[in-house]
Amino acid sequence: TDAEVNIRKKTFTEVQTERLEQAERTVLIKCPPKLNEKILLQYLSSHGNINSHFFFENRGIHALIEFSEKDSIASLQDAIGIPSAAEHHVVPFKSRLLTFTLKNPVSQAAEETPLHLSPQSHVPVKELIQKLCHADSISSQMYILLNEYQLTEENIKLRFLACSLVRDFTRAYFPDSTVKPFGSSVNTFGKLGCDVDMFLDFHNTRKHATKMKKGPFEMEYQMKRLPSERLATQKILSVIGDCLDNFGPGCVSVQKILNARCPLVKFSHQPTGFQCDLSVSNSIAIKSSELLYIYGCLDSRVRALVFSVRCWARVHGLTNSVPGTWITNFSLTMMIMFFLQKRSPPIIPTLDQLKELADEKDKHVIGGYDCSFVSDLSKIKPTKNTETLDVLLGDFFEYFGNFDFRKNSINLRKGKEVNKPESSPLYIWNPFEQDLNISKNVNQPQLEKFVAMARESAWILQKEDKTQRMINKEPWGLAALLIPFGKSNPSKMKNRMKRIGSETIRSLLDSLKLNNANSLQKAVGK
Numbered sequence: 082t083d084a085e086v087n088i089r090k091k092t093f094t095e096v097q098t099e100r101l102e103q104a105e106r107t108v109l110i111k112c113p114p115k116l117n118e119k120i121l122l123q124y125l126s127s128h129g130n131i132n133s134h135f136f137f138e139n140r141g142i143h144a145l146i147e148f149s150e151k152d153s154i155a156s157l158q159d160a161i162g163i164p165s166a167a168e169h170h171v172v173p174f175k176s177r178l179l180t181f182t183l184k185n186p187v188s189q190a191a192e193e194t195p196l197h198l199s200p201q202s203h204v205p206v207k208e209l210i211q212k213l214c215h216a217d218s219i220s221s222q223m224y225i226l227l228n229e230y231q232l233t234e235e236n237i238k239l240r241f242l243a244c245s246l247v248r249d250f251t252r253a254y255f256p257d258s259t260v261k262p263f264g265s266s267v268n269t270f271g272k273l274g275c276d277v278d279m280f281l282d283f284h285n286t287r288k289h290a291t292k293m294k295k296g297p298f299e300m301e302y303q304m305k306r307l308p309s310e311r312l313a314t315q316k317i318l319s320v321i322g323d324c325l326d327n328f329g330p331g332c333v334s335v336q337k338i339l340n341a342r343c344p345l346v347k348f349s350h351q352p353t354g355f356q357c358d359l360s361v362s363n364s365i366a367i368k369s370s371e372l373l374y375i376y377g378c379l380d381s382r383v384r385a386l387v388f389s390v391r392c393w394a395r396v397h398g399l400t401n402s403v404p405g406t407w408i409t410n411f412s413l414t415m416m417i418m419f420f421l422q423k424r425s426p427p428i429i430p431t432l433d434q435l436k437e438l439a440d441e442k443d444k445h446v447i448g449g450y451d452c453s454f455v456s457d458l459s460k461i462k463p464t465k466n467t468e469t470l471d472v473l474l475g476d477f478f479e480y481f482g483n484f485d486f487r488k489n490s491i492n493l494r495k496g497k498e499v500n501k502p503e504s505s506p507l508y509i510w511n512p513f514e515q516d517l518n519i520s521k522n523v524n525q526p527q528l529e530k531f532v533a534m535a536r537e538s539a540w541i542l543q544k545e546d547k548t549q550r551m552i553n554k555e556p557w558g559l560a561a562l563l564i565p566f567g568k569s570n571p572s573k574m575k576n577r578m579k580r581i582g583s584e585t586i587r588s589l590l591d592s593l594k595l596n597n598a599n600s601l602q603k604a605v606g607k
Contacts, residue, residue, distance in 0.1 A: 090378075092456045093371040097261060103238065104245035106132070106151050108177040109352055112142045118196060121181060128160070129153025135235045137199045139354040144181075145238060174328045176249060178352050199235040201354060203273040206396060206563055213560040214551075219542075220470040222559040223385040230272040230388050240266045243353045244279045250324045251281055258283050260359070261367075268370045269377030270387055270414060277355045281321070282362040314361040315339045321359070322346040365513050368445065368452045369411075372512060376418055376429050378458055382470055383429060387417050389474060389559055396563050397534050399527070406524040408507070408531060415493060415509050415519065420477050422496035426466045431496035432512050435461070452513045474559070478539035482532055490518075538562050 091099075112121065118136075121144065125131060130149040137143055148154060154177060161179060164171055204212070209229055216222040232240075240262055248260040264278040265271030307313045319337055326335035331351035338345050345360040377384050394400045394413055401407050421428040438455035445452045455461060489498035490508035494515075501508045503518075506528045511517035541561055550557035556564060 090458050092458070093267075093374045094456065096374075097267065100237070100241045101245065101259065101261065103147060104241040106149070106154065107145060107147045107238070107242050107245070108154060108157065108179055109242060109246075110144045110146060111178075111180045111352070112136070112144055113181065113183055114142065115183075116142060116181075116196065117183075118194070120183075125157070128156040135199045135238075136196045137201050137235065137239075139201065140351070142196065142198070143352065145235070145242065147238070172328045174330065176246060176330050178246070178330050199233060201236055201239070201273065203230045206392070209392075210556055210560045210563055213558070213563075214554070214556055216558075218469075218471060219474060219558040220385075223389045223470045223474065226392060226559065227385045227388045230392065231384070232266070232271045232273060236273060237266070239353050240277050240355065243277055243350050243355050243357060246350075246352075247279060247281075247321075247325070247329075247357070247359060250329065251321055253324075254320070255283060263363075263366050263370045265410075268373035269384060270373055270391075272388065272391075277350075277357045278360075278366075279357060280360050280362050280366070281317070284362065311344070315344050317361060318344055318346050318359070322348075364445075364447045365450070365452065368447070368513055371456070372432070372435075372454065373414065373418075375435070375454075375456075375458065375461075376421075379429055379461060380464060382468075382473060383418075383421060385470055386421070386473055386477065387414055389470075390417055390477060393534075393538065393559075393562050394531075396565060397530075399531050399534060404522070406522055407527045408520065408523055412507070412509055412520040412523070415512075416481065416491060417477065419491045419493055419496070419509075420480055421473075422493065423480075424466055424468065424473075426464060427496065428464050428466045428468075430461060432494040433496075447513070450513050450515065471558075475539060475542040478535040478542065482536035482539050484532075486528060486532070534566070537566055 110121070116136075122131065122134070125146055128148070129152065132147045132149045134144055134146045137145070157179075158175060158177075163173065164180075203209075209226060212225055212229070213222045216225055244260045244262050248258065251258040251260060259282045260279050261282060262277055262279050265275045266277050307316070319339060322335055322337040325332040325346070325348055329335075329348075333349050333351055335346065335348040338347060343360050343363065345358050347356070347358050349355075350357050377387075391400070391410055391413060394408065394410075399408055400410055400413060418429060422431050432454060435454035436451075438460050439453045440455070443453050443456050485498075486507060488500065490501040490510060492499045492510045493512050494510065499510075505518050505521050505523070506525045507520040507523040508518050509520045511519045542558070545557060545561060547557050550561070555561075
């Protein structure tokens with residue numbers, strides 16, 4: 082749609098700023114089971130104009146109400162009561178989470194019309210497979226999957242509201258702090274049900290720093306000094322974590338994980354239904370979110386391919402929601418971006434090309450790393466590549482099924498394979514922190530499993546008789562790849578796995594020789 086095209090062309094920062102501002106004008110209301118929508122909206126409208134609203138199910142019905150003016154919320158908060166504390170004592174924190182009840186439900190509920198509820202989760206894979214079988218091409222299957230899984234407008238509003246509600250707490254201590262989502266909530270690759278990664282930012286304090294430079298004197302805040310930034314982060318998160326735990330309505334299972342490489346507070350936000358991870362500003366993580374946002378906006382095939390491959394990886398146990406030695410969604414997404422940079426002609430530009438298009442306001446150096454790239458999407462030339470998703474999906478599996486992981490690493494800055502700087506089984510350069518491997522956690526067996534599954538999938542797509550399968554009402558195309566292999570025909574799979582097995586053993590022997598040679602060199606070098 083045209084509206085969507087317009088939304089897509091805004092810069093990442095514009096979209097963020099707009100949505101954060103929108104969330105400030107929003108309240109979340111728990112409603113009675115038999116709700117008369119008209120009565121609720123009439124009552125709320127007496128406090129000001131309502132821009133938009135929707136209802137959703139999450140242990141009862143909730144309404145998200147976005148007012149046109151922020152003042153409407155103050156007006157509403159003035160008019161509402163505090164829960165009567167008969168058996169419980171309440172913590173008198175007045176948030177934007179409210180409960181609406183009807184005093185005499187029966188008479189008013191008589192004329193109710195059923196509410197339209199916005200779905201906040203995606204269909205199970207089994208149901209998805211049935212939907213995919215009715216499509217007419219792999220390409221349309223991939224767009225169906227994208228539409229079922231991607232975040233909806235409503236779900237995104239809810240994510241920004243969750244951040245805004247946490248911000249209400251941080252502002253008690255740090256009046257100019259902001260809480261913003263990053264990662265999958267904002268990079269256009271999030272699927273319904275994914276966690277909300279949010280970070281606490283004090284950047285406004287730095288903006289003030291530049292103001293006092295003029296004139297013959299200086300004036301600055303007295304602030305508590307600590308030996309390290311890490312310690313400051315831990316202290317701040319510890320207090321905010323306690324706040325959410327003790328005073329936050331609907332914040333449960335609060336865990337403070339302060340000794341992690343990136344200290345964070347995990348909690349479950351019951352009113353919105355999200356699992357949340359709160360950390361302190363990480364500028365490089367934001368830059369990665371923005372880079373993916375740009376790639377996701379440039380061509381509709383990018384997101385369709387990512388969602389399909391991620392779903393495939395999840396079905397076959399190649400990715401997992403708990404950390405471990407498997408490939409992460411972020412690594413997998415970067416592999417897909419690399420594959421799209423390698424097409425002829427390329428479907429998306431390399432990071433170096435995006436950097437060349439950057440102007441003054443796009444220049445960012447963070448912790449000594451150059452993170453500059455163009456933010457204005459209209460400056461990037463559209464691709465001349467017209468390949469269908471049918472071709473791209475098959476070629477993706479083919480490409481990585483035969484990729485020389487022993488020798489090569491994946492570099493999105495250059496958009497080409499470069500020799501591995503060290504011997505991790507899978508080496509994907511961090512696009513910004515150039516000396517880091519984002520897939521350092523992946524071990525050899527997991528990588529081999531990925532290669533085996535990619536080969537198997539390429540093989541299925543090449544060999545299958547689509548028409549026959551459609552006649553037999555069997556899953557075909559993408560649907561056939563979303564059924565765990567070995568279920569349909571174990572013997573075929575075994576034969577192909579044997580071939581892979583012997584190669585695996587050969588590569589292990591080779592790598593042992595390589596490692597021995599390396600350690601020999603090191604020993605000699607000493």
